[in-house]
Amino acid sequence: MELLRAKHVKYLNRCLGILPQSSEMHDTNRMTICFFALSGLDLLDALNLSETEKKSIIDWIYAQQVQPDGENASQCGFRGSPVVGSPFIVQDKWIPIPFDCSHITMTYTALASLLILGDDLSRVNRKAIVSGLKGLQLVDGSYFAVPFGGENDMRFLYCACCISAILGDWRGVDQTKAVDFIVKSQGYDYGIGQGPNQESHGGSTFCAIASLALMNRLESAFDERQLEGLKKWCLNRQQSGFNGRPNKPVDTCYSFWIGASLKLLGCYDFVNEDLIRGFTLSTQSTVIGGLSKWPDCHPDPLHTYLGLCGLSLMNESGLQPIHPALNISRRATVAAKLLL
Template identity: 50%
Template sequence: MMNKRIHAKYFSRFLNLLPHRLSCHDSTRATIAFFSVSGIDVLDSLDLISEQSKQNIIEWIYGLQVIPKEGNVKCGGFQGCTALNLLDPPENCSTDNYKWGHLAMTYTCIAILVILGDDLSRLDRKAIVDGVKSVQKPDGSFSASIEGNEFDMRFVYCACCICYMINDWGDVDKELMGRYILSSIRYDGGVSQHVENESHGGTTFCALAALQLSDQMHLLTSKQLEKVKRWLLFRQDGGFQGRPNKPIDTCYSFWIGSALKIIDAFELSNFKENREYILSCQDIVVGGFSKWSGTTSDPFHTYFGLCGLSFLREPGLLDVMPSLNISMRAYERLKSIHKVWDLNSQMEVQLNIE
């Protein structure tokens, strides 16, 4: 059986102190905060975070927001930590020259704000969507940041999550992005990280979720949908694997499971074997889930293991919105914010007309 409380407390510890073994991830601290906050939310245990702590986290997140100022900042969005705010810049050089938004950090930061009940009123939505556009490549893909040399399906997904959450696609070329996704579908039905690479469970999810969030699922033919469905279902061997001939891994209960959810095929998977594998990776002493049974738990696999269990309708867990990777409760809150924004926009238009 799953012990909800011990896993919620496990996540709570990461909100206060990172263990030494995670020190190498300090520059992406926002993602660890996301796994912890969203994990506690999926466990329906946000009461473990005091109101003051929630506000402290919200203020910390807004402190990571990068807003273009006098042409120094190259790209708006969010950073992953406050390290750049502590730099001792060279003489006559502002630290702003070293700041730019990062797509993965921007996505996770906005998600944290939504989960914790913030109204997103302090977001510089124009700077964010302009930042997303600035990292779109000529082939339709996206890099992580303005100085990034990685551009692949992961950041296509992050770009779509960001634009969807702030309810603004700006000048992002969705059609070009859609063509890039289609070009990454492989002969076996899966989707690769980048054109001509091997099919991968994580990037197949990213591609399907990006198409759904950008309202472009119609780009997939019925034949393509059947092939990707087959490829995804063949990734189950008890739990799920990310690629053929690879070991099963807890996190793919989300990546593959969520992809199957998006195309309405999750019910074709074996619930019993999937659940047994995820629970076999549970640490019942300190909490958390590991990648493989008998290994050390970590926030990443704990979060995605819980999402996988949520898809299996495990008692005590909130439903998860597959393509945005947040609880349905948080998703409904986001939609209510969108309604307020839409109403405000309509009022502004009306006032301009009058």
């Protein structure tokens, strides 16, 4: 089966423009969906936006930047959409909306999207974002997503590392504590969970490995036994495709989560690419384009993007190479002069 490139381009352009009413529950995640569409089109070498369209998207992204001062510094970053209400100005004074704040994942995807669009990040309040990151890190090294508390796990630590790598400023990350949190989250089976004593999972394993790679600590964080066990755990996720946990079905998204982990660990050569590629391509929609979680399911932006990322790791014809740790095209990192 071949990659249905033209159909995927149309699908991602639709996602970038408008989503059906059934997707309104995802309105707070609009920034992430925008990233999936933009980065997917970039990987397909089909980000053919006019300068007017690029400017419109860039301006919308910057409109989601939250940058209060003083005691609200931990709220700095980017929100997912204006659904919670944008701040307004009265007599040149910034008036915040209650609970309007950034989300660490939206900050990462906003910055990544700006890089993909060729923006120079000149309007990013770097100092405020770094200050906000400091306020989100817990004493155990993990991160909250928002300053009001809630979940804290490996996903948000990864986002903090991506933000720091993009900005070239690691003052918002206590790397010693972050590495300690990652090491303590490795399970008895050598996979890595969302936190200590939690089940090993493909997604959290990627977040941990990629974070260590971005911090240049992948080789030093684990001893030889732990590192070899981690490689084996990832390689054992191969079935007809990749799964995220033992005794679970394979899933398109793990072609990236596990595939990128193996790339970063230097053992992707042991992957049966024909098998993984075959499963991933079997989830393509031949009608509307896009990829889905499993064959014969409805496509969605997340699985479409991560499926394309997984295929990029295999050097699929027609796809741009991807940076496995930062999860954007290598072309975008080179254009942004990121020293990764």
